[in-house]
Amino acid sequence: SYVLTxxxxxSVAPGQTASITCGGNNxxxxxxxxxxxxPGQAPVLVVFDDTERPSGIPERxxxxxxxxxxxxxxxxxxxxxxxxxxxxxxxxxxxxxxxxGGTKLIVL
Amino acid sequence: xxxxxxxxPGLVRPSETLSLxxxxxxGSVSDDYWAWIRQPPGKGLEWIGYISYTGRTNYNPxxxxxxxxxxxxxxxxxxxxxxxxxxxxxxxxxxxxxIKAWTRDxxxxxxxxxxxxxxxxxxxxx
Numbered sequence: 001s002y003v004l005t006x007x008x009x010x011s012v013a014p015g016q017t018a019s020i021t022c023g024g025n026n027x028x029x030x031x032x033x034x035x036x037x038x039p040g041q042a043p044v045l046v047v048f049d050d051t052e053r054p055s056g057i058p059e060r061x062x063x064x065x066x067x068x069x070x071x072x073x074x075x076x077x078x079x080x081x082x083x084x085x086x087x088x089x090x091x092x093x094x095x096x097x098x099x100x101g102g103t104k105l106i107v108l
Numbered sequence: 109x110x111x112x113x114x115x116x117p118g119l120v121r122p123s124e125t126l127s128l129x130x131x132x133x134x135g136s137v138s139d140d141y142w143a144w145i146r147q148p149p150g151k152g153l154e155w156i157g158y159i160s161y162t163g164r165t166n167y168n169p170x171x172x173x174x175x176x177x178x179x180x181x182x183x184x185x186x187x188x189x190x191x192x193x194x195x196x197x198x199x200x201x202x203x204x205x206x207i208k209a210w211t212r213d214x215x216x217x218x219x220x221x222x223x224x225x226x227x228x229x230x231x232x233x234x
Contacts, residue, residue: 001169030218031209031211031218031220033218033220033221035153035221037153041226042202042224042225042226042227043153043202043221043224044224045220045221045222048207048209048220048222049209049211049218049220054222084152086152086153088153088155088220088221089218090218090219090220094169095166096155096166096168096169097143097155097158097206097219098155099145099152099153099154099155100152101152102152102153
Protein backbone atom coordinates (compact mmCIF):
# COMPACT_ATOMS: atom_id res chain seq x y z
CA SER A 1 0.00 0.00 0.00
CA TYR A 2 1.01 3.62 -0.50
CA VAL A 3 3.23 5.10 2.22
CA LEU A 4 3.56 8.76 3.24
CA THR A 5 6.63 9.81 5.22
CA UNK A 6 6.76 12.90 7.44
CA UNK A 7 9.49 14.11 9.80
CA UNK A 8 8.47 13.59 13.46
CA UNK A 9 9.10 17.23 14.35
CA UNK A 10 10.01 20.61 12.91
CA SER A 11 11.18 23.54 15.05
CA VAL A 12 10.90 27.19 14.09
CA ALA A 13 11.25 30.56 15.76
CA PRO A 14 8.27 32.93 15.85
CA GLY A 15 8.05 35.08 12.74
CA GLN A 16 10.06 32.66 10.64
CA THR A 17 8.86 30.22 7.99
CA ALA A 18 8.24 26.52 8.66
CA SER A 19 8.26 23.83 6.00
CA ILE A 20 6.72 20.44 6.72
CA THR A 21 7.37 17.76 4.14
CA CYS A 22 5.40 14.69 3.09
CA GLY A 23 7.25 12.14 1.00
CA GLY A 24 5.70 9.52 -1.25
CA ASN A 25 6.50 7.70 -4.48
CA ASN A 26 5.54 10.03 -7.36
CA UNK A 27 3.36 11.96 -4.95
CA UNK A 28 3.01 14.72 -7.53
CA UNK A 29 0.58 12.43 -9.38
CA UNK A 30 -1.77 12.58 -6.41
CA UNK A 31 -3.74 15.33 -4.70
CA UNK A 32 -2.32 16.01 -1.24
CA UNK A 33 -4.32 17.33 1.69
CA UNK A 34 -3.11 18.71 5.04
CA UNK A 35 -4.69 18.74 8.49
CA UNK A 36 -3.76 20.67 11.63
CA UNK A 37 -4.47 19.06 15.00
CA UNK A 38 -4.03 20.91 18.27
CA PRO A 39 -3.86 18.98 21.57
CA GLY A 40 -7.21 17.53 22.60
CA GLN A 41 -8.94 18.71 19.44
CA ALA A 42 -10.12 17.13 16.22
CA PRO A 43 -8.07 17.65 13.06
CA VAL A 44 -8.87 20.66 10.89
CA LEU A 45 -8.39 20.74 7.11
CA VAL A 46 -5.94 23.52 6.21
CA VAL A 47 -4.97 22.67 2.60
CA PHE A 48 -6.64 20.43 0.01
CA ASP A 49 -5.73 19.45 -3.55
CA ASP A 50 -2.08 20.41 -3.02
CA THR A 51 -2.55 24.19 -2.83
CA GLU A 52 -6.16 25.11 -2.06
CA ARG A 53 -7.15 26.67 1.26
CA PRO A 54 -10.59 26.19 2.82
CA SER A 55 -12.47 29.31 3.82
CA GLY A 56 -11.06 30.83 7.00
CA ILE A 57 -7.54 29.42 6.67
CA PRO A 58 -4.97 32.25 6.57
CA GLU A 59 -2.84 32.83 3.49
CA ARG A 60 0.25 32.23 5.66
CA UNK A 61 -0.44 28.53 5.16
CA UNK A 62 0.30 27.24 1.69
CA UNK A 63 0.97 23.95 -0.01
CA UNK A 64 3.01 22.65 -2.91
CA UNK A 65 3.63 19.28 -4.53
CA UNK A 66 6.48 18.25 -6.79
CA UNK A 67 8.24 15.02 -7.60
CA UNK A 68 8.28 12.79 -4.54
CA UNK A 69 7.62 15.51 -1.95
CA UNK A 70 4.65 17.63 -0.96
CA UNK A 71 5.24 20.56 1.38
CA UNK A 72 3.12 22.58 3.76
CA UNK A 73 4.65 25.99 4.32
CA UNK A 74 3.66 28.21 7.22
CA UNK A 75 4.88 31.80 6.96
CA UNK A 76 5.29 34.27 9.84
CA UNK A 77 4.87 31.46 12.35
CA UNK A 78 2.93 32.26 15.51
CA UNK A 79 2.72 30.45 18.83
CA UNK A 80 -0.80 29.41 17.90
CA UNK A 81 0.53 27.40 14.94
CA UNK A 82 2.09 24.88 17.31
CA UNK A 83 0.28 21.64 16.50
CA UNK A 84 0.57 18.28 14.79
CA UNK A 85 0.24 18.36 11.01
CA UNK A 86 -0.81 15.38 8.88
CA UNK A 87 -0.71 14.91 5.13
CA UNK A 88 -3.23 12.62 3.39
CA UNK A 89 -3.78 11.20 -0.08
CA UNK A 90 -6.15 8.79 -1.78
CA UNK A 91 -4.48 5.80 -3.35
CA UNK A 92 -6.46 5.05 -6.50
CA UNK A 93 -5.06 1.55 -6.97
CA UNK A 94 -6.43 0.33 -3.64
CA UNK A 95 -9.20 2.91 -3.07
CA UNK A 96 -7.62 3.58 0.33
CA UNK A 97 -7.14 6.93 2.04
CA UNK A 98 -3.70 7.19 3.62
CA UNK A 99 -2.31 9.50 6.29
CA UNK A 100 1.30 10.38 6.92
CA GLY A 101 2.65 9.73 10.39
CA GLY A 102 2.32 13.38 11.40
CA THR A 103 4.77 16.18 12.19
CA LYS A 104 4.83 18.12 15.43
CA LEU A 105 5.52 21.79 14.76
CA ILE A 106 7.42 23.30 17.68
CA VAL A 107 7.48 27.07 18.00
CA LEU A 108 10.61 28.02 19.91
CA UNK B 109 -23.13 24.17 8.04
CA UNK B 110 -22.61 20.47 8.54
CA UNK B 111 -21.78 19.32 12.06
CA UNK B 112 -20.97 15.82 13.23
CA UNK B 113 -21.29 14.24 16.69
CA UNK B 114 -19.99 10.81 17.61
CA UNK B 115 -21.61 8.77 20.36
CA UNK B 116 -21.28 5.35 21.93
CA PRO B 117 -19.87 3.41 24.88
CA GLY B 118 -16.58 4.66 26.25
CA LEU B 119 -15.58 1.22 27.50
CA VAL B 120 -15.71 -2.05 25.59
CA ARG B 121 -14.61 -5.47 26.84
CA PRO B 122 -11.98 -7.41 24.90
CA SER B 123 -13.40 -9.74 22.22
CA GLU B 124 -16.68 -7.79 22.13
CA THR B 125 -18.01 -5.44 19.44
CA LEU B 126 -17.37 -1.71 19.43
CA SER B 127 -20.41 0.18 18.15
CA LEU B 128 -20.44 3.90 17.47
CA UNK B 129 -22.87 6.32 15.84
CA UNK B 130 -22.27 9.66 14.19
CA UNK B 131 -25.19 12.07 13.96
CA UNK B 132 -25.13 14.55 11.10
CA UNK B 133 -26.78 17.94 11.45
CA UNK B 134 -26.99 20.73 8.91
CA GLY B 135 -26.85 18.22 6.07
CA SER B 136 -28.01 14.80 4.94
CA VAL B 137 -26.12 11.52 4.98
CA SER B 138 -27.78 10.85 1.63
CA ASP B 139 -25.89 13.71 -0.01
CA ASP B 140 -22.24 12.94 0.65
CA TYR B 141 -19.54 10.42 1.45
CA TRP B 142 -18.58 9.76 5.09
CA ALA B 143 -15.51 8.36 6.80
CA TRP B 144 -14.35 6.96 10.13
CA ILE B 145 -10.84 7.69 11.39
CA ARG B 146 -9.21 6.71 14.67
CA GLN B 147 -6.23 7.87 16.71
CA PRO B 148 -4.63 5.66 19.39
CA PRO B 149 -3.29 7.52 22.42
CA GLY B 150 -0.17 9.49 21.50
CA LYS B 151 -0.19 8.22 17.92
CA GLY B 152 -1.20 9.37 14.47
CA LEU B 153 -4.39 9.20 12.46
CA GLU B 154 -5.57 5.93 10.95
CA TRP B 155 -8.26 5.83 8.25
CA ILE B 156 -10.80 3.08 9.03
CA GLY B 157 -13.08 3.29 6.02
CA TYR B 158 -15.71 5.22 4.15
CA ILE B 159 -19.26 4.89 2.87
CA SER B 160 -20.88 6.62 -0.05
CA TYR B 161 -24.42 7.96 -0.16
CA THR B 162 -25.29 4.85 -2.20
CA GLY B 163 -24.00 2.62 0.59
CA ARG B 164 -20.79 1.60 -1.18
CA THR B 165 -18.01 0.98 1.31
CA ASN B 166 -14.29 0.42 1.44
CA TYR B 167 -12.12 -0.31 4.44
CA ASN B 168 -8.53 -0.20 5.59
CA PRO B 169 -7.09 -3.65 4.75
CA UNK B 170 -5.71 -3.93 8.28
CA UNK B 171 -9.27 -3.77 9.70
CA UNK B 172 -11.35 -5.06 6.81
CA UNK B 173 -12.20 -8.44 8.34
CA UNK B 174 -13.62 -6.83 11.51
CA UNK B 175 -15.27 -3.57 10.44
CA UNK B 176 -18.67 -2.54 9.09
CA UNK B 177 -19.79 0.99 8.27
CA UNK B 178 -23.43 1.71 7.46
CA UNK B 179 -25.92 4.55 7.03
CA UNK B 180 -29.27 5.07 8.75
CA UNK B 181 -31.02 7.66 6.63
CA UNK B 182 -34.07 7.75 8.93
CA UNK B 183 -31.87 8.98 11.77
CA UNK B 184 -29.40 10.87 9.55
CA UNK B 185 -26.58 8.86 11.09
CA UNK B 186 -23.66 6.73 10.08
CA UNK B 187 -22.44 3.90 12.24
CA UNK B 188 -19.26 1.94 12.87
CA UNK B 189 -19.03 -1.60 14.14
CA UNK B 190 -15.68 -3.19 14.95
CA UNK B 191 -15.79 -6.72 16.28
CA UNK B 192 -13.38 -8.86 18.26
CA UNK B 193 -11.71 -5.81 19.78
CA UNK B 194 -8.44 -5.88 21.70
CA UNK B 195 -6.50 -3.27 23.66
CA UNK B 196 -4.91 -2.07 20.42
CA UNK B 197 -8.33 -0.77 19.35
CA UNK B 198 -8.26 1.76 22.18
CA UNK B 199 -8.40 5.16 20.49
CA UNK B 200 -10.28 8.36 19.84
CA UNK B 201 -12.72 7.63 17.02
CA UNK B 202 -13.72 10.41 14.62
CA UNK B 203 -16.35 10.59 11.92
CA UNK B 204 -15.86 13.03 9.06
CA UNK B 205 -17.50 14.18 5.85
CA UNK B 206 -15.49 12.68 3.01
CA ILE B 207 -15.45 14.96 -0.02
CA LYS B 208 -15.05 13.42 -3.46
CA ALA B 209 -13.73 16.05 -5.87
CA TRP B 210 -12.57 16.04 -9.49
CA THR B 211 -9.43 17.54 -11.01
CA ARG B 212 -9.46 19.33 -14.36
CA ASP B 213 -9.20 15.86 -15.88
CA UNK B 214 -12.77 14.54 -15.50
CA UNK B 215 -11.50 10.97 -15.12
CA UNK B 216 -9.31 11.92 -12.16
CA UNK B 217 -10.68 12.50 -8.66
CA UNK B 218 -9.61 12.42 -5.05
CA UNK B 219 -10.97 12.34 -1.51
CA UNK B 220 -10.39 14.43 1.60
CA UNK B 221 -12.14 15.06 4.92
CA UNK B 222 -13.46 18.62 5.28
CA UNK B 223 -15.62 18.45 8.41
CA UNK B 224 -14.80 16.35 11.48
CA UNK B 225 -16.67 15.46 14.62
CA UNK B 226 -15.07 16.19 17.98
CA UNK B 227 -14.26 12.51 18.46
CA UNK B 228 -15.18 9.97 21.10
CA UNK B 229 -12.75 8.03 23.27
CA UNK B 230 -13.13 4.27 23.36
CA UNK B 231 -11.12 2.15 25.79
CA UNK B 232 -10.91 -1.60 25.41
CA UNK B 233 -10.37 -3.16 28.80
CA UNK B 234 -11.79 -5.84 31.05
